[in-house]
Amino acid sequence: MNAPFETAATLRQAGRHPAVPFRIALDDGRVATVKRLLRVLPGKRLVGEAEVGGQAVLAKFFIARRGCIRHFEQERQGLAALAAQAIATPRLLGAGTLDGGHYLLTEFLDGAEDLAEGWHVALATHPDDIGAALGMLAPALETLGRMHARGLAQSDLHLGNFLRHRGVLYAIDGDAIRARRPGHPLGADDALRNLAILLAQLPRDADARLPDLLADYRTGNPDTSLDPALLQREIARVRNWRLRDYLAKTLRDCSLFHVEQRRDRFVSVVRQEAERLAPVIADPDLTLAAGSLLKDGGSSTVARIDIGARKLVIKRYNIKDVAHALSRFWRPSRAWHSWIEGHRLAFLGIATPQPLALIERRFGPLRGRAWLVTDSCDGPHLLQHLDAGREPPPAEARALRELFAALHRERISHGDLKATNLLWDQGAVKLIDLDAMRQHASVAAHARAWQKDRARLLRNWPEGCALRGWFEANVPPATQRPQRLSSI
Numbered sequence: 001m002n003a004p005f006e007t008a009a010t011l012r013q014a015g016r017h018p019a020v021p022f023r024i025a026l027d028d029g030r031v032a033t034v035k036r037l038l039r040v041l042p043g044k045r046l047v048g049e050a051e052v053g054g055q056a057v058l059a060k061f062f063i064a065r066r067g068c069i070r071h072f073e074q075e076r077q078g079l080a081a082l083a084a085q086a087i088a089t090p091r092l093l094g095a096g097t098l099d100g101g102h103y104l105l106t107e108f109l110d111g112a113e114d115l116a117e118g119w120h121v122a123l124a125t126h127p128d129d130i131g132a133a134l135g136m137l138a139p140a141l142e143t144l145g146r147m148h149a150r151g152l153a154q155s156d157l158h159l160g161n162f163l164r165h166r167g168v169l170y171a172i173d174g175d176a177i178r179a180r181r182p183g184h185p186l187g188a189d190d191a192l193r194n195l196a197i198l199l200a201q202l203p204r205d206a207d208a209r210l211p212d213l214l215a216d217y218r219t220g221n222p223d224t225s226l227d228p229a230l231l232q233r234e235i236a237r238v239r240n241w242r243l244r245d246y247l248a249k250t251l252r253d254c255s256l257f258h259v260e261q262r263r264d265r266f267v268s269v270v271r272q273e274a275e276r277l278a279p280v281i282a283d284p285d286l287t288l289a290a291g292s293l294l295k296d297g298g299s300s301t302v303a304r305i306d307i308g309a310r311k312l313v314i315k316r317y318n319i320k321d322v323a324h325a326l327s328r329f330w331r332p333s334r335a336w337h338s339w340i341e342g343h344r345l346a347f348l349g350i351a352t353p354q355p356l357a358l359i360e361r362r363f364g365p366l367r368g369r370a371w372l373v374t375d376s377c378d379g380p381h382l383l384q385h386l387d388a389g390r391e392p393p394p395a396e397a398r399a400l401r402e403l404f405a406a407l408h409r410e411r412i413s414h415g416d417l418k419a420t421n422l423l424w425d426q427g428a429v430k431l432i433d434l435d436a437m438r439q440h441a442s443v444a445a446h447a448r449a450w451q452k453d454r455a456r457l458l459r460n461w462p463e464g465c466a467l468r469g470w471f472e473a474n475v476p477p478a479t480q481r482p483q484r485l486s487s488i
Helices: 008-013 068-084 115-125 130-149 188-199 204-220 228-249 278-282 284-290 322-328 334-348 394-409 443-458 466-474
Strands: 022-025 031-041 045-052 055-062 092-098 101-107 152-154 162-165 168-171 177-179 257-261 265-270 292-296 300-307 310-317 355-363 366-375 422-425 428-431
Touching: 031 055, 055 068, 055 092, 068 092, 068 101, 068 177, 115 130, 115 162, 130 152, 130 162, 130 168, 130 188, 130 204, 152 188, 188 204, 188 228, 204 228, 228 334, 278 284, 278 300, 278 355, 284 300, 284 310, 284 366, 310 334, 334 355, 334 366, 394 428, 394 466, 443 466
Parallel strands: none
Antiparallel strands: 022 031, 031 045, 045 055, 055 101, 092 101, 152 177, 162 168, 257 265, 265 355, 292 300, 300 310, 310 366, 355 366, 422 428
């Protein structure tokens, strides 16, 4: 293959998009030909499928100017620790130095499926039976139990770090393996904290199945006793941390989001949508004018737009007058707030049209007009879809109960819970117009806001009608405190 040669320096300069294929010289005289990249941390690390001496390998290149030797050594030592403790992991085939970096080669597990992919397939296959989906996680929990029983922990624990290949589950990412006391069990506190990292990434519906998940874990680590109540609290703590971390990422340049900040504007766009949305980002008003107008009010202008074959919605948050401009200058825009809250809902598994891009006009530190781009939701709102004279059909009833239970559990208030802000689409009730949404830190603050939300929702239908009666019976009351989880 006549591919160009690269070095650690040129790969650093290539940023997020090194051209493939490329070749790179190894310190033992061999050449690695990289065919495709699987992961890129710009200027720091590349992972790809490569060929060395006619053999397919997984190649990791550590190219950072600083700290690359530390990550290289951690990766090598982590893989060695897994192998030494008889935990299945890809076989190490080579390691050494590059011109300005380091490399590590392991066997390439062709056709392997990471457990994250399998989990999403299982959820899609069994949408109403989370127990069936959870069953496919048993090997990962058993493997983690064996790791803990042999003194190993995984600091970057997620389902993507387990690969299933020809009936064997492999643990990968040696860089994140921490060998506390190899061959000796982790302490119960360390094991509990590490297990909670994995369990916190599962839907909250899985909490009711915690005894089964613990049973799978104990298959690999039968001699360590974990307190279920402490584990549940640690899971809640990790979930809160993960949410905060994710929301912070929506406002900074990273693998998930492309962020551009200048004196005259701020832009954040879902990275995989950045190329498609480039014309929208360049001139949002032109895009808005070319779309199909849905709303043209004083506070906002909304239009449906076509980007290729995809239907999207763009919403401009208007500045009504000078007084309004002065009141908004120093505060995050309503688009900014809706962007954050949309991603909050999506992270928590609460249905809302996917937020794709945020654009704010800036005057140095001052903020002006702003735009939000989301997926389109073509379903009817509840005033159109539901008959006031009867209860909701079974599918809608289930979706509504799940929505309000999730909002109440997460202490989220909408702030303007009109029926027109609740859309029935593809078997789910989706929330829109998130300008006033809040997640409350205290039960008392949430109870006050929830009471207003609940009252606003009920006002959509006349007193005494069957539909209003159903909502009164099925929307959690404002005074209800979150239920304590039963002991396991």
